[in-house]
Amino acid sequence: MNVDRMTEDELISAYVDGTLSGQERAAFEARAQANAALRRRVAATRLLTAEARQLPNAAVPRNFILPRDFGQKQPAPQPKRSLFPAWVFRIGSAAAALLFVSALAVEVARPAAFSPSALPYGAPAPAPVEAPAPAAPLADAARNAVEATVTLGASAEGATTNVQPMIATLALPTIDMAQAQTKAEPGAAVLSAAEASGAAESGSAPETLLLTATPAPVPAPAATLPEIAAGPEVSQRSAFTVPVVVDGQVAATPEPTPVTAPSPQAQEAQAEPLITPLRALAVVALITALVLGALGWLRK
Amino acid sequence: MDEATLIGLAQRGDVSAFNELVLTHQAQVYNVAYRIMGDPATAADATQEAFVSAYTHIKDYRGGSFKSWLLRTVTNACYDALRYDKRRPAASLEGLTEGNGDDPEGDFNDFIPSRDEGPADAAERSDLRGFIARAALQLPPDQRITFVLSDVQGMNYEEIADAMRVSLGTVKSRLSRARAKLRDALLAHEELLPDEFRQ
Numbered sequence: 001m002n003v004d005r006m007t008e009d010e011l012i013s014a015y016v017d018g019t020l021s022g023q024e025r026a027a028f029e030a031r032a033q034a035n036a037a038l039r040r041r042v043a044a045t046r047l048l049t050a051e052a053r054q055l056p057n058a059a060v061p062r063n064f065i066l067p068r069d070f071g072q073k074q075p076a077p078q079p080k081r082s083l084f085p086a087w088v089f090r091i092g093s094a095a096a097a098l099l100f101v102s103a104l105a106v107e108v109a110r111p112a113a114f115s116p117s118a119l120p121y122g123a124p125a126p127a128p129v130e131a132p133a134p135a136a137p138l139a140d141a142a143r144n145a146v147e148a149t150v151t152l153g154a155s156a157e158g159a160t161t162n163v164q165p166m167i168a169t170l171a172l173p174t175i176d177m178a179q180a181q182t183k184a185e186p187g188a189a190v191l192s193a194a195e196a197s198g199a200a201e202s203g204s205a206p207e208t209l210l211l212t213a214t215p216a217p218v219p220a221p222a223a224t225l226p227e228i229a230a231g232p233e234v235s236q237r238s239a240f241t242v243p244v245v246v247d248g249q250v251a252a253t254p255e256p257t258p259v260t261a262p263s264p265q266a267q268e269a270q271a272e273p274l275i276t277p278l279r280a281l282a283v284v285a286l287i288t289a290l291v292l293g294a295l296g297w298l299r300k
Numbered sequence: 301m302d303e304a305t306l307i308g309l310a311q312r313g314d315v316s317a318f319n320e321l322v323l324t325h326q327a328q329v330y331n332v333a334y335r336i337m338g339d340p341a342t343a344a345d346a347t348q349e350a351f352v353s354a355y356t357h358i359k360d361y362r363g364g365s366f367k368s369w370l371l372r373t374v375t376n377a378c379y380d381a382l383r384y385d386k387r388r389p390a391a392s393l394e395g396l397t398e399g400n401g402d403d404p405e406g407d408f409n410d411f412i413p414s415r416d417e418g419p420a421d422a423a424e425r426s427d428l429r430g431f432i433a434r435a436a437l438q439l440p441p442d443q444r445i446t447f448v449l450s451d452v453q454g455m456n457y458e459e460i461a462d463a464m465r466v467s468l469g470t471v472k473s474r475l476s477r478a479r480a481k482l483r484d485a486l487l488a489h490e491e492l493l494p495d496e497f498r499q
Contacts, residue, residue: 013476019457044483044497051429052436052451057327058334061344064326064351065319 008038016045089296096289103282303366310358318355325367326351328453329374335448336378338437346381350374365459372463375445382441428492435485436478443478450475 006014014020015028032038301309301320309317329350334343350373361369436447442464449460450471460471490498 007476009480010472010476013472013479016479040487040497041483044487044493045479047428047493047497048432048479048482048486049451051425052432052447053454054425055335055429055433055452057331058340058343060327060330061340063323064330064344064348065322066315066351066355068315070315070352070355 012038012042012045015042016049086296086299089292089299093289093292093296096285096292100282100285100289103278103285107278107282307358307361307366310355311361315355318358321366322351325370328367329370332371332448332453333374333378335433335436335452336375336441336445337381338434342381346374346377349377349380353377365462368455368459368463371449371453371455371459372465375449375463378445379441424492424494428486431486431489431492432482435482439478439481443474443481446471446474447478447482451479 011020011028015025020028032042301317303321303324306317306321310321326347330343330347333346333350334340337343337346350370353376354370354373357373436444436452439447445464446460449455449463450457455463457468457471460475461468464471466474486493487497
């Protein structure tokens, strides 16, 4: 024991406990002989340790034995493990998201995927809506129908306002044929005059003209449609009741007919429905990714 | 059945074997807790917690003194109790001679006098021991536990170091400081000391 580094209290404690070596003990006793205060502290420490050892044991208030079933207690029920842990949902969500992105990339990469002509105008037409006119006039009108073909030209004016003729046709209650032909001169709209006149000779002048969305476009004469191929086309397939007036008379009640003769590109675009399998796959993948992601987040 | 066999059975889940160990050691374990806590009820709680913890962790026992292992468990339980015990405000050692109504050392008044001391001497010894017991409760927990294990329970330095998981030097240092504080408190109350101490 390194006496030099010990405090006096540590020396006293060690001396009382008898843990000092012979030499250390002799040196300490020599110091104590010359120091009454140190002797007093040593004596008090001896008294303290002796009396502390004589402190009586307190009576045990009770037995501290454990109940016999202490070690046999059933463990707390473990939460039921799910058949599909959270990581399954997370991986599934990631895979669905990847599928969605892939489908989206393929869709965008297709040249005609998002062209204007492929958008809702190419959707399947609803069933024709018959006008609430009497049955007889409608039958007569059907027999004497004039297939009115309104062709939108590809001229600059026509291209920029290709929807306007359709809107005008649908909005106006009557169409003045002469006026229509006048408008057709710049390529805006052409009405098949032969069929219109045939309808006029039938003598039945229906009050209304039924235009229905006939999927098959009526080929327009090349001479009258020199610029069709170059411009966008819009086909109106909905049924409307529009009286057609030719030279001041109601010319005919044409068969349901497209308002616009589509170009080959438009026909191709129109053939594609709004909901393609690829788009449906992308939507389903997106929904799946969101649902699985939410489930995975809830289970963590 | 010897202690090693009982320990082996307890490690295999035999509660009855463990309870025999409890009955063997509960007096010492409770008294250590009582000297550290100074309150019978708190000491009983710490003792029960110590035995429950001992049974729960008895598989961790790797030999050595089982008594030291149990005392380590109970001192840990006392540490936890002291850490959260707000009922006992700090008091100086100087005011320990003035007893009060809820004196935790009341049982020290029932000391049996030794043959060679008369009733007056026995009363003086009782007062002195009561003072020491109360004074020990004012020590810091580390020093208190060391003092209780060494001077009250009679354990040697190695056993204390094993029970408290500290070094021998730490045990000696804590014990010397605890003794010095209690000694100075005793010397400050000469009326409790034998005649040779009175100046």
